[in-house]
Amino acid sequence: MMNGRFCTPGGGWLHRLDTRVKVFVSVALIVLCAWWSNWVFLAAVLIIEHILFATDRTPAKSVASVWGVFAPVCVLVAVIMLLCLGGDGDTVLWQAGPWRVSARSLASCGIVVLKIIDIVFAVMLTVLTTSRRDWIRALSAWHVPYPSASRFVDRLNWLPRWRQALREARLRQEIRGMRATPVSRMWTWSIAHDLMRRHSDNIVVAERLRGVYLDRGSAKRTLMQPAHMRPVDWVVCIVAVLLTAGIVAMIVLGW
Incomplete structure (x- = not known):
């Protein structure tokens, strides 16, 4: 979605x-x-x-x-x-x-x-x-920490994700048979905001499961396919x- x-x-x-x-x-x-x-x-x-x-x-x-x-x-x-x-x-x-x-x-x-x-x-x-992968590879090559690089890419794609969330919210309302009224439009924005929040929470959970926020001491993070010219x-x-x-x-x- x-x-x-x-x-x-x-x-x-x-x-x-x-x-x-x-x-x-x-x-x-x-x-x-x-x-x-x-x-x-x-x-x-x-x-x-x-x-x-x-x-x-x-x-x-x-x-x-x-x-x-x-x-x-x-x-x-x-x-x-x-x-x-x-x-x-x-x-x-x-x-x-x-x-x-x-x-x-x-x-x-x-x-x-x-x-x-x-x-x-x-x-x-x-x-x-x-792509998101290429952004993170390039930012990692510039010694940007992975969490910061991930947040940057998410902020960069905020507008298209917001538009996608609005489409999903409208589709849910149409399935439920709701008419297009000022109140329903306000409710659409509320649903889209909730979808964006859930998406951000899911990203954080996925990153924690992959050990993004673990304290590695002096060990540096490595990528499977680092950027190269x-x-x-x-x-x-x-x-x-x-x-x-x-x-x-x-x-x-x-x-």
């Missing part, structure tokens, strides 16, 4: 890529997109991100779900910016009473929207293609570092 997660099952190259490399690529894209306001660069990043998803064969439904959530947010941000910026600039494209839309304000809105959606998909490059992981990492250094040089030189 409580199998809600961001990661989509698959065996594409992004799914097989080392999690540490994917995290580096995501962080580099986030920093570069937040730093550089070149619309050509931002548009290119958005296209490349979708090409990466396509070559990995990430389900189009998952990518479309991201668009479905953040497209309204981008539209709202653009409208608020247009209302706040007003007629900033000389070239007025459209005017309705005191409200004017200039070329400069429209360009500023477009750049901000591109930055938001680029950063979102930069995060999703890692989140949509990394393959040659292809090193190649992708080196290419990402070189591209990042090149883009930083372009920004510094003012290209």
Whole structure:
């Protein structure tokens, strides 16, 4: 029941890529997109991100779900910016009473929207293609204690688990023949909250049965399949570092 997660099952190259490399690529894209306001660069990043998803064969439904959530947010941000910026600039494209839309304000809105959606998909490059097992292996390689790594992954997948709990609660109510009323909706949230709590309790019980919280003294925890970098992981990492250094040089030189 409580199998809600961001990661989509698959065996594409992004799914097989080392999690540490994917995290580096995501962080580099986030920093570069937040730093550089070149619309050509931002548009290119958005296209490349979708090409990466396509070559990995990430389900189009998952990518479309991201668009479905953040497209309204981008539209709202653009409208608020247009209302706040007003007629900033000389070239007025459209005017309705005191409200004017200039070329400069429209360009500023477009750049901000591109930055938001680029950063979102930069995060999703890692989140949509990394399983719980791979997250824990990568965090363990960074010397993060297993309990902390497990809690981090659970917090990361809180939203999809909450949506799954809501679906389960609605299904239970439909089976019982309950009508959709304000009271039933409040009861749905209560059932979903209880399901989330039970899920968390079950995880703690399972971890205790496996000795996660035992005092091992100075002995270090070992994993059956620890994270290791393959040659292809090193190649992708080196290419990402070189591209990042090149883009930083372009920004510094003012290209």
